[in-house]
Amino acid sequence: MGIQERKEREKERRRQQIIVAAKRVFSEKGFNKATMEDIAKEAELSPGTLYLYFKNKEELYASLSLRVLQYLHIRVSHVNKETQLSPDQKLRSLIDAMFDVYEFDPLIIINMFHLQSSETLKNLSDSLIEEIKVLSKTSIGAITRIFEEGIEQGIYVDVHPVALADIFWSMFSGVVLWESSKTIISEYKKDYLKSTLVTAFDLFERGIRKPA
Amino acid sequence: MGIQERKEREKERRRQQIIVAAKRVFSEKGFNKATMEDIAKEAELSPGTLYLYFKNKEELYASLSLRVLQYLHIRVSHVNKETQLSPDQKLRSLIDAMFDVYEFDPLIIINMFHLQSSETLKNLSDSLIEEIKVLSKTSIGAITRIFEEGIEQGIYVDVHPVALADIFWSMFSGVVLWESSKTIISEYKKDYLKSTLVTAFDLFERGIRKPA
Amino acid sequence: MGIQERKEREKERRRQQIIVAAKRVFSEKGFNKATMEDIAKEAELSPGTLYLYFKNKEELYASLSLRVLQYLHIRVSHVNKETQLSPDQKLRSLIDAMFDVYEFDPLIIINMFHLQSSETLKNLSDSLIEEIKVLSKTSIGAITRIFEEGIEQGIYVDVHPVALADIFWSMFSGVVLWESSKTIISEYKKDYLKSTLVTAFDLFERGIRKPA
Amino acid sequence: MGIQERKEREKERRRQQIIVAAKRVFSEKGFNKATMEDIAKEAELSPGTLYLYFKNKEELYASLSLRVLQYLHIRVSHVNKETQLSPDQKLRSLIDAMFDVYEFDPLIIINMFHLQSSETLKNLSDSLIEEIKVLSKTSIGAITRIFEEGIEQGIYVDVHPVALADIFWSMFSGVVLWESSKTIISEYKKDYLKSTLVTAFDLFERGIRKPA
DNA sequence: GATGAATGAGTATTCATTCAT
DNA sequence: TATGAATGAATACTCATTCAT
Numbered sequence A, B, C, D: 001m002g003i004q005e006r007k008e009r010e011k012e013r014r015r016q017q018i019i020v021a022a023k024r025v026f027s028e029k030g031f032n033k034a035t036m037e038d039i040a041k042e043a044e045l046s047p048g049t050l051y052l053y054f055k056n057k058e059e060l061y062a063s064l065s066l067r068v069l070q071y072l073h074i075r076v077s078h079v080n081k082e083t084q085l086s087p088d089q090k091l092r093s094l095i096d097a098m099f100d101v102y103e104f105d106p107l108i109i110i111n112m113f114h115l116q117s118s119e120t121l122k123n124l125s126d127s128l129i130e131e132i133k134v135l136s137k138t139s140i141g142a143i144t145r146i147f148e149e150g151i152e153q154g155i156y157v158d159v160h161p162v163a164l165a166d167i168f169w170s171m172f173s174g175v176v177l178w179e180s181s182k183t184i185i186s187e188y189k190k191d192y193l194k195s196t197l198v199t200a201f202d203l204f205e206r207g208i209r210k211p212a
Numbered sequence E: 001g002a003t004g005a006a007t008g009a010g011t012a013t014t015c016a017t018t019c020a021t
Numbered sequence F: 001t002a003t004g005a006a007t008g009a010a011t012a013c014t015c016a017t018t019c020a021t
Helices: A003-033 A036-042 A047-053 A057-081 A087-104 A108-116 A118-122 A126-152 A161-185 A192-208 B003-033 B036-042 B047-053 B057-081 B087-104 B108-116 B118-122 B126-152 B161-185 B191-208 C003-033 C036-042 C047-053 C057-081 C087-104 C108-116 C118-122 C126-152 C161-185 C192-208 D003-033 D036-042 D047-053 D057-081 D087-104 D108-116 D118-122 D126-152 D161-185 D192-208
Strands: none
Touching: A003 A036, A003 A047, A003 A057, A036 A047, A057 A087, A057 A126, A087 A126, A087 A161, A087 A192, A108 A161, A126 A161, A161 A192, A161 B161, A161 B191, A192 B161, A192 B191, B003 B036, B003 B047, B003 B057, B036 B047, B057 B087, B057 B126, B087 B126, B087 B161, B087 B191, B126 B161, B161 B191, C003 C036, C003 C047, C003 C057, C003 D003, C036 C047, C057 C087, C057 C126, C087 C126, C087 C161, C087 C192, C126 C161, C161 C192, C161 D161, C161 D192, C192 D161, C192 D192, D003 D036, D003 D047, D003 D057, D036 D047, D057 D087, D057 D126, D087 D126, D087 D161, D087 D192, D108 D161, D126 D161, D161 D192
């Protein structure tokens, strides 16, 4: 391992250290109430150091969403590569992947919608925006292809596969968001979320399957 | 009309004037980038006046969500009162109501999740929090009853009706959120949202209906 | 009683009503934390009405001090007019007057030093400033004359009588201020104040009396 | 000198720089009319920096009084330690100390009464309040002991020594306050203050001394 | 690279004062 | 006279960001 490479590795380690701290702080306080100093303290670094690794607060925040997207991308691409699986088996696999995405970072999905604000996007570097767009597009693309296959094989109803993919993702994030917010506003339990997700995916499957 | 009553009316008019301005400004800039001065200017009032009608910025913001909830509540309650309708017809009616909710304020649904933060709730008056909770609960309750009926009559699959109501609402808000964010992140069109909603509700209906 | 006169009387009643309310509020909250609305509420009037009787907040505040000064003036002048009294008897009388001044408004003496700020004086009407100056001067003048007499008669030590009057007043207000502040900063009791005043006047008397 | 120590020193230097500026600005404008920006400008620092050294405006203000109290404490304690001095000599020494306190900061004594407001105390950190209380108590305690000695030795009149100490301090601050306020309200000269203090202390001494 | 002290622009909120009714 | 809704100037305080060390 060359010196260059070791440095790269060290640098990446620091980035992760910051990201982990940021995740904790943002999760607890939300974007606005969380201060860069809070995050620096949590990461046991100085505020200045944060700026060596992230252009600004918005970009640090966005990179958290990016991590989930990256994870989603990996899992979903993998499902698609298993050519020997039937569409049904792939959908099962996809749903498993979604549960893993949720386990990977249950709270950050909430925050992914922060990205929507065009005011937010203004402060992100073009390369980061590009990466987010590409990951979003390819992940949704991979999901789309699963449904496409099912439609082609006459198993799923004849609906535009892109719409199916969008609805699939919307339902997933919608349930996560809604159940998370309910835990605060009303008295529902968090454990309830997973069972709701199971039911939701169930309904979805039944909804897209062609009647025999 | 007595003087007292006229004053009440005038006061309510002012509140609406502020709410309308706030909606515009918050929609355009988001909660944080929107300043109270922006809103005051939009409402053609002075900043101080805003505070005669709303305790603080958070409460002004929350009252926007409240309006949607109130509208939702009215529409959904109404559906439930039409006892002569079959569950299927009620579901149709409910879906129509959701479209109207969306038309009523397409952007503010996004903001409803701002309420989730417990930091935000701290700054709201107890009475406002109470009202939000009650409206949320009764609206979801009314939706739940529709599904309950369908299940009792053996038309819908035997799933906990509360879960159905949650998924119904989650799917709706998930699609609205996701499509809204896509219009910025990628190049999809806004008009696409409605057709996605139609498809989503379609799938949902098919998913919950018992196979013949 | 003519209409004119009745109006005058009514007007004076209102002024007193406001002054009494202001005294209560200023005493409790201090000049800065007290708002004009607080005072208006206490007086069961509207904020606007306050401005019909007092130019501004500073002037309302100053008029409280003026009242104490007026009372002081009356009491002290009266002592001086009793020509049949010996200097010693007059000093006794003066001390009695000081106790009455303290009883008249124990807290407002604290506030009299608010007048010192030239920034404050800027906001007072010339006539009010003039009145304060005249009352201060004549009251201190009357006190001075008592000591003057004692010195002339060889009873009191040969010190400039104006200085004696200043020290007399300073000691009085110093004790009131100090004991008031102590009740908050440390754990002394308020009742202690009066006995301290008694001792202080005692010392003063002994201090100015020529040794036999 | 280690780095740690140098930093400490630098930090203390900054605190003093701010305190000196604050003293000037508060003296000139009073607590309310003085703005944090005024003080920052006077200190040639940014407003934000002030908050790195002082929790808030009230605490910055209180720390000025603390300085006088600290100086008073040092001087008064020192007097008391000189065991070879007679009570009379100690009183002389004490009076000299009071003149020095006055020279140290003639205007800030006025402000010490700002502390009295319980509203003000609310905004101070517990540790600062504690320090003020302790300094007040021990300083007054030291003064008390001087009088105690004189009473025990039969030189001074038999009055509670705590009351003597209170009156001594009240007279001092009363004269300073009154003469300061007179320089504005009427046309007296500032130089007059010192001679009044001399006379006041003189009277006090004569007052407490037992007749031969 | 890392630090953390300093910055200073930005803003929610208050409240004395006004004025149309 | 009296009102009280509306004003809008004023300001304490925060915090993302920078940069000398």
